[in-house]
Amino acid sequence: MQFHHHGYVSGEPRVQDAAGTGIDRPADLPDEMDVLIVGSGPAGMLLAAQMSQFPDVTTRIIERRDGRLVLGQADGIQPRSVETFQAFGFAERIVAEAYNIAYMNFWGPDPENPGDIVRTARTEDYGLKISEFPHLIVNQARVLDYFAEAAAHGPARVAPDYGVEFVGLTVHDEGDHPVEVRVRHTAGERAGEERTVRAKYVVGCDGARSGVRAAIGRQHVGGISAHAWGVMDVLVNTDFPDWRIKCAITSRAGSILHIPREGGYLSRMYIDLGAVAADDDHRVRQTPIEEIIRRANDILHPYSIDVKEVAWHSVYEVGHRVTDGFDDVSEGTGRDPRVFLTGDACHTHSAKAGQGMNVSMQDGFNLGWKLGHVLTGLSPSSLLSTYSAERMPVAQQLIDFDKEWSALMARKPEEITDAQDLATYYLATAEFPSGFMTQYGPSTIVADAAHQSLAPGFPLGKRFTSVEVTRVCDGNAVHLGHHAKADGRWRIYAFADGPAAGDDSALAAWAQWLTSAESPVVRFTPAGADADAVFDVKAIYQQRFDDVDISLVPAAFLPRTGPLGLTDWEKVYAAAPSTWARADIFAERELSRDGVVVVVRPDQYVAAVLPLTATQELADFFAGSLIDQRAMAEPDR
């Protein structure tokens, strides 16, 4: 964690200094704003936290409820989400309070006594096998609390406007703030009052019954299956021995997905309520909690639960829908989008694969930095078209996975030929539910794969997979990827060729070029900004850390920044194993020993893999999504 950079900080270093729109931010929703986020769920709150890193942008987030979420909703957290929490600064805290999934067990009918259930398989959870981050269960309310804190502590000091609901919007062709939005106060003295505000961009994070989706005329395509589930968060005493282990239970009386929750006592149960008649007309949603508990006890037989407290319960029918576009632009209109959809507003599915909150957050992470870059003049507004293009295929993948998983979960015992097959499926598909299978295709922000062979372990379009390296300045073992905070900056990792610091090398030549007029750092960083304001450039040497003489490292990797012009010591790393760092990132990620440049987007996805000599290609790549700031500063040239 870096701080004291602008002078000594005595208090909580996680609270950044307020800046720009964060200074004297009005308590009331203003008449005009740059970004209006509708809804404070996982996508909306992540987006708020991300936009808080852009203090030149006015961001507001409205929420119909009159305060924070208290109960219920999602609770499954993939490793990819924990990785994202790390970038927002709260991973270690949420891990400490969450339930960590170590195993998943499977239960089925006892062959000798089919009215009873027996444990049929134990599987180790995939989380820690494919990531340094665990697979967690924690209530969505706490995830939102942490993002709210990150948003409030960012320089733009973004905080939700609770008690304000979305009514409708109109996108005008002209004007600086072309989106006209009608909102209504739902709480307090002004309850019922309607207002019209104007925004440059609106993001619908307003859930499955999204008003924003309706307002832009998008269609939510798909249907509801004829299967209903009850869900409850309960405190119980029980003789069921796996109360604190995630379980899929299939018995003659139906199925349960059992999810232990944070805190050591609570669990969530998804209880099969069976097929829903065609003429049910959602009456199944009125199923009383007593009936859900009775079903649970039937399924668990010979075990039972004695429910001491029901914290929350609900009934839902499984739907699978994807919206026909994630922004307000129909293909071929040539206009750049002004309105976006995220999360349940554009993809809905069953809760049981534990994916919804995770995919929604990545929607927000994908969109946030793009809005920030466009609104601060770093990037053209065409960048915003990549949001729908990148996230729609992910939503479709999610629906496909969930359909398959839901169908497997809903099978009757007689349909199950192999007791291990749910377990087998669970492990075989680990990359998807971990959140690591997303791969964005080539675009202005993902380069082609011409040089992928220089770094097979950093697949283009997939998220950057961190490895421990040694920080040269202090010899600490640190995860290279964890230095990349969700601050909206591009990362350029320059993996060195063989020569030591100070000797002639491809890295030294590259670093020299980085200070030239052709350098993207020079071209795309605004005049007067810190050298690392847009690009955070790091060098990783192949040597042991104590064989790297930091005095001889090129100045490009030791920039002097901030009001005091202080040297940033934390951009120089060493790959060779030492006492505290055991891995070698060159070996782990199969990096070329001739060196390689790996470019990573602000949302942590690998954007380009290039040789150290391919300086022109690197400059060209960035020119595809960034605006030359010298042209901006000197219009007469």
Next chain:
Amino acid sequence: MQFHHHGYVSGEPRVQDAAGTGIDRPADLPDEMDVLIVGSGPAGMLLAAQMSQFPDVTTRIIERRDGRLVLGQADGIQPRSVETFQAFGFAERIVAEAYNIAYMNFWGPDPENPGDIVRTARTEDYGLKISEFPHLIVNQARVLDYFAEAAAHGPARVAPDYGVEFVGLTVHDEGDHPVEVRVRHTAGERAGEERTVRAKYVVGCDGARSGVRAAIGRQHVGGISAHAWGVMDVLVNTDFPDWRIKCAITSRAGSILHIPREGGYLSRMYIDLGAVAADDDHRVRQTPIEEIIRRANDILHPYSIDVKEVAWHSVYEVGHRVTDGFDDVSEGTGRDPRVFLTGDACHTHSAKAGQGMNVSMQDGFNLGWKLGHVLTGLSPSSLLSTYSAERMPVAQQLIDFDKEWSALMARKPEEITDAQDLATYYLATAEFPSGFMTQYGPSTIVADAAHQSLAPGFPLGKRFTSVEVTRVCDGNAVHLGHHAKADGRWRIYAFADGPAAGDDSALAAWAQWLTSAESPVVRFTPAGADADAVFDVKAIYQQRFDDVDISLVPAAFLPRTGPLGLTDWEKVYAAAPSTWARADIFAERELSRDGVVVVVRPDQYVAAVLPLTATQELADFFAGSLIDQRAMAEPDR
């Protein structure tokens, strides 16, 4: 982290429900209180956090300053202190923001050019080699912030009374609150106002010039050496390559102890100001910062620092003093103590060994639970005599270590025959500066070593060294010791003999006895309290976690507690390695395979090691420091 135990908790689980004196706690210092802590430094604030776990006790803490500490003072944090932070719930957060010491380097005169310094040795820091916790540097102000948070979030809601100073005290022979204390307001509208309040116990945490020490007539024995040091927290640019590594630097121009600080930019330097003349009369303390910086540059030659900001600086002369008793009772008076001294109030020394804050915190940790147990009627007041008896020898050890280290640091280059000897000393003595060498002698709260051979890895009187085990209920690898929070409870770890759960075994017999009338749990737990209110009893089986059938584990290890009578699943562990937990605690700590009971005090020190069959000895041990609660409840028997 366990919560939801009293019903569903929606918000921050680290905030416990207010109880007892924490409900409607008065904002003003009351006329009477149980415990008055004087001074909000490390010992005082730890004590406040500890006492906040005893909501039946009224605890107040006064501080002369009108708000939190902002700058300066101690910054070295031993692994033992991080372990303590873990027990208070904030280790992961402070580790994330602190400087982690990975190496310590040594610099001396260049043999070929003695006016210049060169690096003479690199040593790996000991922290992670002897503990799962690192060795940190972080400003005392932040340590105090975290303890303040723990105190505020505990059920007693303890918060400092800022702007109130200690004036004097008188210990009366009689009365329920025999200590009469005179205090004065130092800030706000009431500045200058004096009051008299009364307390059952007073703890002087008021630093080297302790007024409490003076009031009880204790002598601070020792002297000031004829050597002065300047200390400064600075933001600089420099060509000194080890700016971010802890260094001991010895040059012809003097010595520097260089300590990188949290945040990546700041460092602290202790700069040798040389011998002080006998008639100096503390004039050296007026040395201006410019002179200190000039000396630093002289010592660093050929390197130099360009100071951009001085966050804090001071000058001090090295003193070594220990007070002649840590409470107000002279030997042989037969009275139990009413006033205690902690931290700098009873031991002062140089700052450079990085020990002071750490030893002070352990003073507070040693005293807190004892006050809590006496004031809640669990223990007789004679327990309080053990505080001075246990902590005075530790203070003397500290002074001895510091004298040796200070002398080594202050040597002139020509006195150094082996360039490596500072490094050698640093590593050879690692156990002391890590905080792990403290060993309390036999007493009512440390049993004799008759059965030590059953658990050589848990030396009696030393702090319990944790090992990873597997939690049976969910298969998670967890540190056994980390479940022991600073909640004032005794821990009893029952390491099982060989048979599996459900089979006849010494463990099963012991568990059965634990529910009998002879059991300390039955005798010393107040009527109506939860079964684990005083003793937190855990079982550790030798098997793999999935070979322990939790349905067959004795009920003593699965107590039902709290208002809902919920099963606590987190008291049953397994030792055999599994995918996630690699160690076997029986092997790591050389535990008898016939089973062994290890008793650990509320401050984490090993109190007893006994065979599972020695039930009478176990009961007798606790009878030495706990009061039979059945006698309390039924006075007519």
